[in-house]
Amino acid sequence: MIGIFDSGVGGMTVARAIEHICPGYPLIYFGDIARTPYGSKSPETIIEYSRRNTDFLLNNGATLIVIACNSAASTAADALRSHYTVPVLDVISPATVKAAAVTKNQRIGVIGTRATVRSGVYTDRITALNAQCRVFSQACPLLVPLVEEGWLNKRETKMILRRYLSPIKRQQIDTLVLGCTHYPLLHKLIQPRIGKRVQLIDSSVEVARHVKEFLDKSPETNHKLSGQTTNSRFFVSDSTGPVRQLANRIFGRTIHLEKVDA
Amino acid sequence: MIGIFDSGVGGMTVARAIEHICPGYPLIYFGDIARTPYGSKSPETIIEYSRRNTDFLLNNGATLIVIACNSAASTAADALRSHYTVPVLDVISPATVKAAAVTKNQRIGVIGTRATVRSGVYTDRITALNAQCRVFSQACPLLVPLVEEGWLNKRETKMILRRYLSPIKRQQIDTLVLGCTHYPLLHKLIQPRIGKRVQLIDSSVEVARHVKEFLDKSPETNHKLSGQTTNSRFFVSDSTGPVRQLANRIFGRTIHLEKVDA
Numbered sequence: 001m002i003g004i005f006d007s008g009v010g011g012m013t014v015a016r017a018i019e020h021i022c023p024g025y026p027l028i029y030f031g032d033i034a035r036t037p038y039g040s041k042s043p044e045t046i047i048e049y050s051r052r053n054t055d056f057l058l059n060n061g062a063t064l065i066v067i068a069c070n071s072a073a074s075t076a077a078d079a080l081r082s083h084y085t086v087p088v089l090d091v092i093s094p095a096t097v098k099a100a101a102v103t104k105n106q107r108i109g110v111i112g113t114r115a116t117v118r119s120g121v122y123t124d125r126i127t128a129l130n131a132q133c134r135v136f137s138q139a140c141p142l143l144v145p146l147v148e149e150g151w152l153n154k155r156e157t158k159m160i161l162r163r164y165l166s167p168i169k170r171q172q173i174d175t176l177v178l179g180c181t182h183y184p185l186l187h188k189l190i191q192p193r194i195g196k197r198v199q200l201i202d203s204s205v206e207v208a209r210h211v212k213e214f215l216d217k218s219p220e221t222n223h224k225l226s227g228q229t230t231n232s233r234f235f236v237s238d239s240t241g242p243v244r245q246l247a248n249r250i251f252g253r254t255i256h257l258e259k260v261d262a
Numbered sequence: 263m264i265g266i267f268d269s270g271v272g273g274m275t276v277a278r279a280i281e282h283i284c285p286g287y288p289l290i291y292f293g294d295i296a297r298t299p300y301g302s303k304s305p306e307t308i309i310e311y312s313r314r315n316t317d318f319l320l321n322n323g324a325t326l327i328v329i330a331c332n333s334a335a336s337t338a339a340d341a342l343r344s345h346y347t348v349p350v351l352d353v354i355s356p357a358t359v360k361a362a363a364v365t366k367n368q369r370i371g372v373i374g375t376r377a378t379v380r381s382g383v384y385t386d387r388i389t390a391l392n393a394q395c396r397v398f399s400q401a402c403p404l405l406v407p408l409v410e411e412g413w414l415n416k417r418e419t420k421m422i423l424r425r426y427l428s429p430i431k432r433q434q435i436d437t438l439v440l441g442c443t444h445y446p447l448l449h450k451l452i453q454p455r456i457g458k459r460v461q462l463i464d465s466s467v468e469v470a471r472h473v474k475e476f477l478d479k480s481p482e483t484n485h486k487l488s489g490q491t492t493n494s495r496f497f498v499s500d501s502t503g504p505v506r507q508l509a510n511r512i513f514g515r516t517i518h519l520e521k522v523d524a
Contacts, residue, residue, distance in 0.1 A: 033302075033303075034297070034303060034307050035296070035297055036302075040295075040298075040410075040502060040504065040505075041295075041296060041500050041502070042500050042501060042502060042521075045296050045499075045500050114504070141407070141411055142404075142407055142408070142411060142413075145403065145404055145407040146404070148302075149403055149404060151404075155421070156418050156421050156422050156425070159417070159418050159421070160418050163418070237307075238303050238304050238307050239304065240302060240303070240304060242302070242376070243302075259304075
């Protein structure tokens with residue numbers, strides 16, 4: 001089973017992408033809604049919560065862990081890999097590989113939460129792949145609340161996006177990494193504001209492709225259930241109306257969220 | 263000692279008001295930053311966290327508890343009062359008493375988080391005080407993130423405020439309760455947008471006045487330390503740069519935040 005965790009419901013864009021790109025695999029998702037957001041928390045706290053989430057997924061049959069939360073991936077991935085024996089994939093690395101591969105002018109933008117940007121993880125990994133790349137990061141802490149409110153087409157959201165994007169637009173980037181799992185929902189607003197020539201890299205889609213490659217070459221983890229379209233389960237540490245609405249919006253169908261004790 | 267808890271740092275507007283209105287009393291504050299915000303969480307989760315916070319304050323010498331978080335006050339106050347023997351004051355009741363007392367046209371607005379508004383607690387208490395009053399509530403979930411970002415004078419904040427306030431402004435209210443401890447920081451932006459004739463009720467100031475009245479008539483709780491200007495202690499379950507900045511902005515001086523395990 002593919003275990004996926006996130007600080008909340010945004011990581012469901014990763015689950016959704018895995019469902020599309022790796023059809024037939026059973027998924028188990030845990031969204032730590034009771035403690036969301038991680039982006040504003042300290043590294044120690046994020047690591048502690050990530051361990052609890054991983055324990056929950058392993059206790060429920062996961063054989064592969066996907067960290068679908070950028071803040072957790074940037075802060076806790078190394079701690080999890082040294083603590084557990086199962087493979088731990090993260091939502092950051094595949095997007096950095098893609099960005100370094102597609103850029104032509106070696107000028108890459110990254111947007112994310114404050115914790116993700118402060119960690120410098122995108123910059124470090126992209127420049128490790130290609131030392132010629134220059135990475136321009138911008139923390140966008142208000143985008144998650146705006147998405148969670150469903151303000152996907154409001155004038156204020158467009159203005160706030162323009163304010164966040166204008167400093168990196170001035171850097172004449174040709175590639176922009178959406179370094180937060182909520183941001184794919186803003187894809188259509190971001191593209192015209194950053195410029196149509198800039199290629200957007202969706203970290204949710206890239207990690208799903210990476211999961212597929214990993215499964216294809218790892219027969220011991222590969223327990224594809226043929227003939228079964230989906231038996232995904234979605235657990236959350238808390239559940240509210242707006243959370244259920246956002247889950248349904250991401251999947252385009254009604255998602256049953258199972259609440260477990262935090 | 264006066265124990266005060268909040269889901270985060272906003273409740274420091276209550277601590278600040280108590281410091282002003284009850285000078286010389288030792289305060290102990292707990293901000294549950296690691297689990298903030300409560301406003302989007304379920305009632306069961308809010309009650310569980312509120313108990314943990316109260317236990318922490320009592321174990322550290324509090325003899326009086328002030329719930330400085332509107333979401334917790336609306337959801338968990340009754341549970342805490344039936345569970346503990348110490349007095350439990352909350353940030354909601356004093357504001358409702360004041361609003362019911364000052365309104366002339368019996369039309370009162372309330373703004374707060376989604377949890378506070380959904381609970382209907384302001385409406386229930388105001389109409390219990392005066393059945394003639396009509397209460398018009400508006401959830402403003404983006405204001406807390408905007409305040410926490412320090413966007414106190416940005417155009418987007420003003421536009422979002424106008425969007426939130428316009429439905430209750432149309433109701434011709436003469437009194438508006440700021441039903442969230444973050445909102446006093448937006449006082450100057452709210453007043454011109456709701457209209458200069460509308461009286462704003464600051465729930466932080468009102469609960470501080472209520473604490474003073476309570477202490478003045480409760481000699482057994484009243485251990486005023488004469489000659490000592492302040493020996494307040496501020497504990498948080500997590501600490502980050504923006505949190506420290508906001509704490510300093512609220513108090514107008516450098517506040518030492520002591521991190522304790524969540």
